[in-house]
Amino acid sequence: MTSLAKVPCTIITGFLGAGKTTLVRHVLENAGGRRLAVIVNEFGDVGIDGDILKSCGIESCTEDSIVELSNGCICCTVADDFVPAxxxxxxxxxxxxxxxxxxSGLALPKPLVKAFNWPEIASRVTVDGVVAVVDGAAVAAGRFADDPEAIARQRAEDDSLDHDNPLEEVYEDQLLCADLVVLNKADLMSATELKSVTGEIGKTLPKSVKVVEVQNGKVSVSVLLGLGAAAETDLESRPSHHDLEGEHDHEDFDTFVIDVPSFAAPQDLVDRIAKATGAHDILRVKGFVEIAGKPMRLLVQGVGARIQHQFDRPWRSGESRQGRLVVIGEKGFDREAIRAAIAG
Structure with a gap:
């Protein structure tokens, strides 16, 4: 089979809370009748992202065309999960x-791109493109290094020391593998911040890789799909911090699930999450919660101090209304304190 006969696949990568699921949903809603399927990788035990996509009700992408992989990072479970899916x-x-x-927000894209050379699938699929979604507002706030200036000084003083921040490595690996960068949440940045972040991203990217500034993940499908990158044949131009490692792990990150009660109002929950995030090393919060007296479930998504919520669909007949939140953070955070702060 020629590459033209292969089914094109687009890999959407990006850090925690960058807006990947919002972008994918936008693609589904604007597919123009094209028959799509989605493979979504969860980091944690609750299928939040897959559930968000399945609630779209889009004819061109039915629920059975959305496959959830929840047994760990997709780049670490290629043989067991990704290739069979x-x-x-x-x-x-x-x-x-x-x-x-x-x-997932913690996945490195390059090992996944490599998987497309596996004999079982190499003749049937190709990586049409790797799209890195960047949370522009988070990057503007310096979320990927605790103190960049201090790290630079330490490196200058002793080149033998390794001061890499794991979060920054994940972020940079996603950029280095990308064929297109979507700078999301541009509306949350000033013109100065936008220019600064775009400039910093440009220092990492090859000149051929473009940056598209968007709001709410709204990118034309004609821009995202059909890149024709055949990325699996172009691995050498996609350097990674982890090229010399046989495997990588996620020991720097931790995740757990909190069962939460019904709340009287969304703001009650938002206030609790904000307080917990301010006191602990929480990177991401996402999940569904019941609001007393409301027929619809509340979708909650938090990144740092920014916590968004909306009623996404009615509770189904017979569906458990037990609220559940996935919390993702740096290794060693106090689970019980966070659980108590949010769930009470």
């Missing part, structure tokens, strides 16, 4: 015309 989509009587793969 991809094959199951390709083996359907009416296979998808394009597959969108949303990685």
């Amino acid at each position: 991809l094959k199951s989509l390709l083996d359907r009587p009416n296979p998808p015309e394009h597959i969108v793969i949303e990685t």
Whole structure:
């Protein structure tokens, strides 16, 4: 088979809370009748992102075309999870015309791109492009290094010391593998911040990789799909901090689930999450919660001090209304204190 006969796949990578799921949902809603499938990777035990996508009700991407991988980081479970999931989509009587793969915020994209050279799938699929979604407002706030100036001074004083921040490595690896960078949440930045962040990203990227500034993940499907990068054949131009490692792990990060009660009002929960985030090393909070007397469930997504919420769909008949939140943070955070602060 030629590359033209292969099913194109777009890998959507990006740091925690950058807006990957929002972007994927936008793609589904504007597919123009194109038959799509989505593979979404969760870091944690609750399928929040997959559930958000499944609630779209979009004809071109039915619920059974959204596959959730929740057994760990997609780049670490290629053989056990990703390749079988991809094959199951390709083996359907009416296979998808394009597959969108949303990685977890902690995944490194390059090992996933390498997987497309596995004999079982190499002749059937190609990486149409790697799209890195960046939370512009978070980057403007310096979220990927505790003190960049201090790190620079320490490196200058002793080149043998390794002062890399793991969060920054993940972020840079995602940029270095990208064919397109989507600078999301541009509306939350000043013109000066926007120029600064774009400039910093440009220092990492090859000149051929473009940066698109957007709000709420709204990028034209014609821009995202059809890049024709064949990234699996172009690995050498996608350097990684982890190229010399056989495998990588996520020992720098931790995740757990909190069961939360019904709340009288959304702001009550938002205040609790904000307080917990301010007191602990929380990177990301996401989940669904019941608001007393409301027929619809509340979707909550928090990144740092920014906590968004909306009623996304009605509770289904017979569906458990137990609220659950996934909390992701740096290793060693106090689970019980966070649980008590949020759930009471």
